[in-house]
Amino acid sequence: MISRWVHSVVFSLGMVLLLVLVPVPAQAESGFAPVDRPGPALSVPPEQLRASLTCHGDPGSDPQPVLLSPATSVTPQENYSWTYERAFAAQDRFSCAVTMPDHTLGDIQVAGEYLVHGIREMHRLTGKRIAVLGHSQGGMNPRWALRFWPDVRGLVDDVIGMAPSNHGTESMPGCGPAPAECEPAVWQQQAGSDFTRALNSRAETFPGISYSVIYTRLDEVVTPPESSELHTGDGMIGNVAVQDVCPTDVSTHLLVGTVDPVTYALVVDALDHPGPADPARVDASVCGQPLMPHVDPMSVNTFLQPLSAVPGLLSTALPGVNLVGTPSTDREPQLRCYVYAAGC
Template sequence: MISRWVHSVVFSLGMVLLPALVPVPAQAESGFAPLDRPGPALSVPPDQLRESLTCHGDPGAASEPVLLSPATSVTPEENYSWTYARAFDAQDRFYCAVTMPDHTLGDIQVAGEYLVHGIREMHRLTGKRIAVLGHSQGGMNPRWALRFWPDVRGMVDDVIGMAPSNHGTESMPACGPKPVECEPAVWQQQAGSDFGQALNSRAETFPGISYTVLYSRLDEVVTPPESSELHTGGGLISNIALQDVCATDVSTHLLVGTTDPVTYALVVDALDNPGPADPARVDASVCGQPLMPHVDPLSVNTYLQPLSALPGLLSTAAPGVNLVGTPQTDREPRLRCYVYAAGC
């Protein structure tokens, strides 16, 4: 059964950890870059950016294009190939996926550059404003691109986060030996991190963009679950707890971003309608569905079982390095100079 794998898997995808709302002091707000300052040149080599983006379908398709952003510790293949990729293929929807370095465990400031490239390239290919869909870290990190590269805001119509770590998490995992060493993305997703304060500085959302935040009150990784929510800025915001749509929904962190049918219904609603998702448009029959459409029920465990082994990626292969080569440190990465009001 699906539930038997949840506990072990959420620790891994849960590194995509969720938030506790930590207010940024007013004096700190002024220390961060103004909202309209042009973003810096991308530091990631262009060939690496090109290779990170894989696209599927017809760029001229009528439906809204989607950029898939993966959760911490997974690739788009592991996160979406058996769920949303299958659904979008069935819908004849053009979609792309961005593969981050180090299994999405590295510095999220770098992940933001990959998303800037992905948004620009998809907009170029389609000539349309796109949607960015992500699970956990993948639902949060597109906001770094939008915060510090204003040119991409006009290219994005929807940001849809499934259990997104918008304000960090209070559930800090034990990573390495004492003194504690963790991957950069793990440090950055702690509640109150420097990264989180910069991400949410001045405005959490931007005019012209619709933000759909989907979370479960049973999320054991994002703590508290309500910290996924967004509240400030000029964007259209819909914060939706799955249990407010279907009281019997028992999905935890992993399932929200993979097989949950209520999440899927709200994702499609946001993609197919102006503005963010509206639960009033979702048919009540979704509450009786065991899985989202297009997921093969006979192969669910086949996909979930490997995910349960992903916490092993965080173990130490050598001092200061995990099994996929991601450096582990005893603190979060320093914020880049473009983040600050003084600039570079």
């Protein structure tokens, strides 16, 4: 009896030591690449990267230049041509937009390479540290470039996310075996995905960069809405709900990334001041505005661009429905070798 008891104690102590000494891969931050390891060479052909970037305005103009990153399932034309591109043109602000492959529904690791190129090219054109502005996935995926390509951090002054999917969402369509397959970016933006764990590993933000997270507490796409927020790392972080400025604001996910005037005021505040957006600097009169400035409700483009985005939006929202031709898969894309501390 005593010998069995001793054997049991020794076995239990051995298991405790084993658990202490052997890391659990699913939870081990050390499994992901160090934040200061140089990024890999870009795998996307240079001619495709060059063709993806469309710019407007004078690179030598005074306002801070902005790189626009589109949301899941839409092009920059559908997302920004009738909203922020018009506003930035009126401000004499140089801006560029990245057109992602597969209607921004493909592997976000590939989208990250397009953003690395866009950041480098805009800095070359302007000689300035730039701002990166995006809606939903477009507010999150620049952080993939910053996380795994440290050289671009010194080229970026602001990262501004409008309802960004920084930690994934619990409300994405239920992805699973055929016929309920999903596009790669939909898989990757589910809460708890391998992609989101890698994205937020070790540090969410980096020194010298201001991060403005602008979201709505009524978000029905990125849920819970507070999952947009950032908290770790050494960057300057401002997490602001539009209801912090206007308590009765009823903007949803799509409105925050398009025509919401409160979001626009916070975006401009972040661009025109050092550090992240500060709701205390936003005039309360914005609460009475129906649309952000420079959106023309009488323009045909104001209606055509949102309508042209409908097929992509339906492809994202409805499992098994694919109206834009993006290949669907039955699982999340495998993480690239550079993501891991030990490679593949």
